[in-house]
Amino acid sequence: MKILVPVKRVAALEDDFQIFADGRDVDPECLNYDLNEWDSFALEQAVLIKEAASTDVQVVAVTVGPEPCDEILRACLAKGADRALRVWDDSMLGSDPIAIARVLAAVAGRQAPQLVLTGAQSSDHGHATTGIALSAALDWPHVAVVAGLKYAAGDARATATRELEAGLLQDVELVLPAVLTIQLGINKPRYASLRAIKQAAAKPIEVLALSDLGLAASVVGEAGSASRVRRMVIPEKGRAQMIEGTVQQKAQRLAQIIREYKAA
């Protein structure tokens, strides 16, 4: 039995950043990369299911992206994934989450997992789209923003607890195979041991091209996307009035604001 965990390499901006010359993205020199936080919870959930299973469970991490994304796949391998796949083709540049989901669906079609667990959203762009778009491409049942899961390897059904606004919860029982998008806090993701990191460095990463998945270039990239980035702009700075000075002066001003509020 397989659990497929689609993961994303997310980008965080450095303190000083600028928009790239074409006006449609930031200068890649200003980006730092990491495994999407939500995906680390999805991976942990898959590994927990595997560890509790009496049958053989294989956790397969997959990402869509160029070669430097191998780094996050190695992190997944170090944290308990058994296999790692990466799909890339230059025609995928400009893909939105719906085009990415189409690629992931082709991977899921070949891997035939019982469960797809992925992050409810990404920390960089926060679309909250890929997992549910993937479920449609597969025509599988799905639950979004899952904060609890009752499922043991081999079960035909799962009960996912979805987290609504204001902390309201709701159990959803669904037939597998299914796609669940995982919310922060569902578990406590482990840190990889040094030994596991070393072992992961030696493991193979399977690389697939579009043609390996039987997909045409027209279903990915801008042509296969449901939106197109027209331009990116740095918004005007917020209205915060900055309190300057030494640490002591800053704290004095803060204390003054608190006292004024309490006196009012």
Added chain:
Amino acid sequence: MSMGGILILAEHRDGELRPVTHELIAAAQGVRRSVGDRVTVAIVGAQAERFVRAVSVEGVDQVLTMASPQTEFDTDVAEAALAAAMSDIEPALILLGHTVDSMSYAAAFATRHGTGFATDVFRLDFDGGELVATRGGYGQKVNVELDFPGRRTVVLCLRTGTFKPDLKPADPAVRSLTASWPPARARFGPFIAPCATDDVDVSAVDFILSVGRGVGEEDNIGQFRELATLVGATLGCSRPIADSGWLPKSRQVGQSGKTAVSCKLYIAMGISGAIQHLAGMKHVETVIAVNTDSNASIFSVAKYGIVGDMFEIAAELRKQFA
């Protein structure tokens, strides 16, 4: 794009219309003239007609009631309802809230029906006849403008708490629409309220001192609890702190926690300002943010900002109140 106007799917839960529905109606007004000048609100549910009065406000031309077998939200039912309403209305624009319910089916709908799609949109414009939707990117540090070339219909999930509703009652046309409902693939249980685990309710207090990831480790919570007491505030937190179990969920401010409804003074220490956190406190009159990152998005909603180490500021503040 189509000229069939704008279709809004009303959101309701537990017998109440969710406020986002009125926000969507408000958002539609700014762009309606570019897409056929007609706004339709569809209501889905076993008791859909219960919400007709609540959505009958100025700016709505038509209300569609769609009687489904389920009273409450179901992903497959919502998707089927939206498909039926779309083929009936042929809208240019479908507006939904960027809410957990929409997150559960909107992307599936867009994938299946080949519509344009974007989420967490906070601005809508038409530029030279082209729809432009603006959302945040890279942790809300840039604005990303999206367009949707060649799409007849575009589905947009709009950020909640952004478009201000205008609630003058009106008398739009009401009709019912039937849809064929899919066989149930999932069974949705009852709503479970979060359990009250703590002595405080951060939605009820007027002065909150909140800590975020910058607090670093659980052992550091104590000194901020003491600081909060010293300055007369209630200690609150952002999601990662509650998820780690360092503070109870009842102290979490944000979309999935509490909204600081009664708060007038909010000190955010070591909180970068994820959009879900801002949703719970950006309305507060006086927000003071302390963060080491001068680009942190918390500064975009704060009245006062301090770039600095929360521990150093806390230590000095303690002296001020000693």
